[in-house]
Amino acid sequence: MTLRTKTINLLQKIVGTANILTDIEDLYVYSFEQIYRERCVPKLGAVVRTKSPEEIRRLMSLADEEGFIVARRGKTFNLKKISKPIVILDDSESCNLKPLVESERASADINEFRETESGTLKKLAIAQKLLFLNKPTTKCQECDTCSSYCTVAYSFDHAETWSAKGRLLLIKAMSRDELPISPKIVEILYTCSNCGLCFAECLQHSEFQEAIRASRRQIVLEDMEPQIFKAAAKNILEAGDPGGAASQKRRLSWLADTSKPRSEKANLLYWVGCTVAARTPETAKAVTSIFNHSEVGFTLLGEREGCCGYVLLASGLWDEAKRNAIELIEKVEETGVELMVTSCAGCYYTFSRLFPEILEVEMPCDVLHVSEFLEDLLSEEMFDFDGVDARATFHDPCSLGRHADVYDAPRNVLGRIPELQFVEMPLSKSRSRCCGGGGGLWSYNNQVSMDSALNRLMKDVVPLDVNVLATACPTCQINLRYASIRNSIPIKICDFAEVLEAAVKKAHS
Numbered sequence: 225m226t227l228r229t230k231t232i233n234l235l236q237k238i239v240g241t242a243n244i245l246t247d248i249e250d251l252y253v254y255s256f257e258q259i260y261r262e263r264c265v266p267k268l269g270a271v272v273r274t275k276s277p278e279e280i281r282r283l284m285s286l287a288d289e290e291g292f293i294v295a296r297r298g299k300t301f302n303l304k305k306i307s308k309p310i311v312i313l314d315d316s317e318s319c320n321l322k323p324l325v326e327s328e329r330a331s332a333d334i335n336e337f338r339e340t341e342s343g344t345l346k347k348l349a350i351a352q353k354l355l356f357l358n359k360p361t362t363k364c365q366e367c368d369t370c371s372s373y374c375t376v377a378y379s380f381d382h383a384e385t386w387s388a389k390g391r392l393l394l395i396k397a398m399s400r401d402e403l404p405i406s407p408k409i410v411e412i413l414y415t416c417s418n419c420g421l422c423f424a425e426c427l428q429h430s431e432f433q434e435a436i437r438a439s440r441r442q443i444v445l446e447d448m449e450p451q452i453f454k455a456a457a458k459n460i461l462e463a464g465d466p467g468g469a470a471s472q473k474r475r476l477s478w479l480a481d482t483s484k485p486r487s488e489k490a491n492l493l494y495w496v497g498c499t500v501a502a503r504t505p506e507t508a509k510a511v512t513s514i515f516n517h518s519e520v521g522f523t524l525l526g527e528r529e530g531c532c533g534y535v536l537l538a539s540g541l542w543d544e545a546k547r548n549a550i551e552l553i554e555k556v557e558e559t560g561v562e563l564m565v566t567s568c569a570g571c572y573y574t575f576s577r578l579f580p581e582i583l584e585v586e587m588p589c590d591v592l593h594v595s596e597f598l599e600d601l602l603s604e605e606m607f608d609f610d611g612v613d614a615r616a617t618f619h620d621p622c623s624l625g626r627h628a629d630v631y632d633a634p635r636n637v638l639g640r641i642p643e644l645q646f647v648e649m650p651l652s653k654s655r656s657r658c659c660g661g662g663g664g665l666w667s668y669n670n671q672v673s674m675d676s677a678l679n680r681l682m683k684d685v686v687p688l689d690v691n692v693l694a695t696a697c698p699t700c701q702i703n704l705r706y707a708s709i710r711n712s713i714p715i716k717i718c719d720f721a722e723v724l725e726a727a728v729k730k731a732h733s
Contacts, residue, residue, distance in 0.1 A: 388422030418663030611643030
């Protein structure tokens with residue numbers, strides 16, 4: 225039941241216009257207490273957000289005067305038969321948000337899910353069916369609350385609609401034709417970093433970033449995807465780079481300051497990647513320098529390299545991603561290499577997981593992240609290196625860690641460097657807090673992405689008193705670096721390979 229305009233105006237005077245939510249998307253999300261249960265408030269009139277006891281007192285007084293019901297979140301109630309207008313009170317006491325825990329739990333359920341229907345489009349549907357068919361785990365059925373950690377909720381003052389729970393409820397609404405795909409739903413579903421950490425604390429039987437990704441596919445089929453991703457698709461297919469021809473021309477600029485590959489007919493292909501080549505060239509210089517010192521023969525695709533297409537897959541543009549993948553695979557096949565390594569976590573995740581799982585195509589050679597390859601070189605003692613006097617920590621990229629299960633390799637590389645004092649963050653590996661750069665978010669809403677990066681730095685990195693933050697993803701590196709510069713945080717942020725290269729250079733100086 226709707227509230228009168230007069231009542232809405234009076235509510236706005238108490239808590240402010242921004243804290244009164246009346247959009248149909250907000251009302252739908254807040255009408256659920258739990259994802260797997262039916263709506264407890266089918267005819268919700270408004271959501272009032274406040275953290276002030278005085279505002280709550282005035283709200284209750286207004287409810288008596290205007291004749292509406294106030295229900296607080298997190299409380300057990302059934303208001304289906306109430307004839308009066310209903311307002312949900314969203315306050316700090318009733319939100320009951322669960323913080324991330326500083327521990328790792330067994331991931332047997334996640335591994336089982338990854339193995340189920342692997343390599344087919346059916347796997348993508350599993351995550352959605354868990355929502356749409358209401359099949360909760362026993363743990364869900366016994367739980368009285370339903371909240372989750374969300375990387376980007378921080379930017380929206382933890383409003384439920386913009387949380388992980390809110391997104392999944394909107395996906396449910398879309399699948400049941402209970403809500404049409406609106407511009408606001410599009411914005412909500414694309415303002416997500418696809419980090420996969422959202423329900424890891426309570427729902428380990430699935431990976432909900434796959435449900436988000438599949439919902440974006442639905443949006444694309446309705447031709448409602450954001451224009452920025454349409455432009456990126458055009459640039460990738462025409463110029464081989466999301467940034468277009470101008471970015472493509474800069475792809476080899478980093479080679480001017482480094483040695484050329486030792487062999488044009490090598491069995492190893494180094495896939496540099498768009499972001500590394502254009503935005504973090506020091507990473508490529510470090511990797512090729514280490515290769516040359518270890519006398520590893522390798523080759524490059526150079527200007528023909530193109531883009532892995534991760535942004536296309538993440539944004540739901542799967543047809544364009546398939547076209548790009550087929551052309552990419554043909555170029556790699558022409559080299560005749562047996563192994564390809566890449567410095568980009570997004571590229572590695574795309575080649576090793578997304579190609580077979582979404583596009584049903586396979587790379588023509590083995591693929592490793594460069595951290596795995598360098599770990600092997602170190603174990604074979606292929607080159608000399610000296611100590612690096614620094615105190616460092618490591619940020620796990622979501623695409624490399626949670627999505628591809630590569631956690632130890634970069635740590636093992638850093639751990640071999642003498643004099644380097646390595647400090648682990650409390651939230652690391654599978655519990656690592658996302659930097660906010662993935663899933664196309666860095667391009668779609670850069671401010672939200674930067675907010676998440678600053679959150680990671682201030683809560684997890686700065687307290688460690690380190691002077692080096694290493695990672696293994698160019699997008700993480702860029703996002704964290706920009707956030708540190710803008711907020712005057714004096715920490716060197718770089719790729720882990722740059723730390724190793726410093727040790728190699730020191731040994732050969």
